[in-house]
Amino acid sequence: MHRVVVLALEGVYPFELSIPTRIFASARSAAGEPLYEVLTCSIDGGPVRTSADFSITVDHGAELVGTADTLIIPPFGRSGPADETDWYPPPLAVVFSRLRPETRIVSICTASYALAAAGLLDGRPATTHWQEADHLQRLHPEIKVDPDVLFVDDGDVLTSAGVAAGIDLCMHIIRRDHGSEVANGVARRCVIPPWREGGQAQFIERPIPGPSAATTSATRDWALRHLHRPIPLTELAAHARMSVRTFSRRFRDEVGMPPGQWLTQQRVELARRLLETTDLPVDRIAAESGFGTAASLRQHLVATIGVPPSAYRHTFRTAEPRRTGAGPRAFGTRPAEARETV
Known part of the structure; x- marks a missing residue:
């Protein structure tokens, strides 16, 4: 069983601390068996004071880190660090030295500062809470900080934005x-969306539109029903009854990315879903998802997740019965570095 170890550090945020246990413990195989073992530890095995008005008691010390298949660090301490030692005290360096080379490392919210201080994000794409993204970038120019996305998957190191984005990242890991099918089962049991659209930009404080202000949500819903065909920006704007300029600006404000980039993301996610859950040939999936040709689908899938359709299907096929028709669109977030605009 895959072991997930959650490291509770001094000043840990209790909500984020609870996310991995709640999400990963809900993952079940087709036979109903748990797929993850989730254990929590502290540096010394003793109680840990949280950022709230209570402490928590854990059953394990840092020696557990050496047994982790996945190590998750929730946010801790103050939201804006005064200096690097706040995020990388000597005991934490000792803990990281226990990691096995194959261990997957995950940070939630501002715990990305700890990974950055340890050098684990050097030369990598990463994210953190949007309020701290500029500061993290200034403090660590060697990191490619993306302030717009909910999470970044860089293979063996994954980072997320604030609070609920930690849920998004855990769901993504289960899906990966x-x-x-397993991830959607977790979503149903936890009563959460399997995947959320857009990025952090939609949560940044902006003036509240007036009661008569139009939004792009109805047009997004319409576009999702027409992914099988080309949808030019002018048609999206016309459906929303806006000028192209107004629609593009409002779409970016609401979703956190340009319309073309969002459409490409939705097409990729639909293609992934069809590859996972149907026996449709790749040409048909390319047509259903709006890429037109198998070559175009292959190009976008390789750019997004690094593998062609055949390899992706082989990896994610399950023993469950397959549907032969187009299923509902998939849910997931692409690695930030692979985003592109059509």
Whole structure:
């Protein structure tokens, strides 16, 4: 069983601390067996004071880190660090030295500062809470900080934005490990969306539109029903009854990315879902998802997740019965570095 170890550090945020246990413990195989073992530890095995008005008691010390298949660090301490030692005290360096080379490392919210201080993000794409993204970038110019996304998957090191983005990242990991069917089962049990659209930009404080202000949500819903065909920006704007300029600006404000980039993301996610859950040939999936040709689908899938359709299907196929028709669109977030605009 895959072991997830959650490291509770002094000043840990209790909500984020609870996310991995709640999400990963809900992952079940088709036979109903748990797929993850989730254990929590502190540096010394003793109680840990949280950022709230209570402390928590854990059953394990840092020696547990050496047994982790995945190590998750929730946010801790103050939200804006005064200096590097706040995020990388000597005991934490000792803990990281226990990591096995194959261990997957995950940070939630501002715990990305700890990974950055340890040098684990050097030369990598990463994210953190949007309020701290500029500061993290200034403090660590060697990191490619993306302030707009909910999380970044860089293979063996993954980072997320604030609070609920930690849920998004845990759901993504389950989907990456076991496919959409298992992840969607977790979403149903936890009563959460399997995937959220857009990035952090939609949560940044902006003036509240007036009661008569139009939004792009109805047009996004319409576009999702027409992914099988080309949808030019002018048609999106016309559906929303806006000028192209107004629509593009409002779309970016609401979703956190340009319309073309969002459409490409939705097409990729639909293609992934069809590859995982149907026996449709790749040409048909390319047509259903709006890429037109198998070559175009292959190009976008390789740019997004690094593998062609055949390899992706082989990895994520399950023993469950397959549907032969187009299923509902998939849910997931692409690695930030692979985003592109059509």
